[in-house]
Amino acid sequence: MTRLLMALTASRAADVCDPETRSMINSRFDAQWLDDHEQLDQALLRERLAGQDVVLTSWGTPPLPADLLGAGNGGPTVVAHAAGTIKNLVPAESLDKISIFSAAPRIAWSVGEYCLTALLTLLRRLPEYDDWVRHGGWKTDSFRGRELRGLTVGIVGASSTARAFIELLRPFGVEIWVYDPYLSAEQAAQLGVRSVSLEQVVGCSVLSVHVPATPATEGLITADLISRIPDGGIVINSSRAAAVDTAALINETATGRLQAALDVYPSEPPELPESVLGNGNLLLTPHIAGDSVDGHRALVRYVLDDVIDFLEHDRRGPSWVDPAKLSITA
Structure with a gap:
């Protein structure tokens, strides 16, 4: 079973993941969720990333460490970002080692x-x-x-x-x-x-x-x-x-x-x-153009649907991030 680290706080998970999607994750993946009391920082991230296949991130996730990304480093080969831009999340030197999906289109x-x-x-x-x-x-x-x-x-x-x-x-x-x-x-x-x-x-x-x-x-x-x-x-x-x-x-x-x-x-x-x-x-308005109750709760499902399709059929859906176009995207 594919190992998935939910690298987002419990409160953020409730914000961007509806109950139906949470059930799907627990049945489809060997998923590791953070507890309410756990603080999401670089130390915890480094501790949990090793051995994972997929890491799901969102707002509040610290930058991912380059030395733990990619099969050669024993870490995730897929990053699923339940938020927008990945520019401050994924190190440039890791772009050719992993596949990235972002909920920016949603x-x-x-x-x-x-x-x-x-x-x-x-x-x-x-x-x-x-x-x-x-x-x-x-x-x-x-x-x-x-x-x-x-x-x-x-x-x-x-x-x-x-x-x-x-x-x-x-x-x-x-x-x-x-x-x-x-x-x-x-x-x-x-x-x-x-x-x-x-x-x-x-x-x-x-x-x-x-x-x-x-x-x-x-x-x-x-x-x-x-x-x-x-x-x-x-x-x-x-x-x-x-x-x-x-x-x-x-x-x-x-x-x-x-x-x-x-x-x-x-x-x-x-x-x-x-x-x-x-x-x-x-x-x-206070920088809320992309912020809605329905839109937020759809973000995890949006990226994971494409991740599952990629893992099972090697298809790159609309949330796939093309590294070659990062310089001209948000």
Whole structure:
């Protein structure tokens, strides 16, 4: 029976693993779970990794020691990460010794739903209507919401989160423009989107940012590009704060020219100026775009289904991480 180390705390296991999946694990694997009182640190990790075939990790798992990964080191040959990025989890020197699976594509769906929710919320100006009614108002001619149908939505970065958002946008009859230097014409056609330049994509009435944190994306959306977004435009950033001149974007919302939904910030928690508190053109959330009850509880099953398929049939499902693409992924 395949030996599996559940290298996550008991509380995290309850967060990312539903009861049905827990039962499946105990019947399908020789599984080792951490007890409530055990502290997950490097020492415990080193003690438990030896002799395991698979290690399942999540948020809070310490970086995996390179000298214990891979068959040649007597440790796991498969890492199943019930969370997003594996960049700070798996040492670079171990990438060619193990197979890695990540739940990032499952989290991407949660992010896609967030982006659609934020976009519709801002288009219909729901925060303003909520505030209006709370302060005794009723129907008013001073502002009115808009519809999504017929708009052109600009996407920066054809990542997994962008693709989830694109799928959710399809029923609304929008045109979708995508800027991504790695997106081929064939891939754009498969997605049903128009591949455009960075200068073109900021001309859309909606702009959603979906890039990873890399040197190439830092400062990508400059103040000058933000100034070119059409009046009344909406900007959504659920990816990386470093990709956008956040201060310039906030200033544009303060004038009423743009609306924006921000889930990521240059520093977290953010240091927000007093003027932001009364800014009805800003929708602010605390880095929770990929965080939902249902999404979290699905993460362990998502990666383990692919791991089982890999072990039994040598197939690489959607959660498989291609080491060659790590430099351009989140």
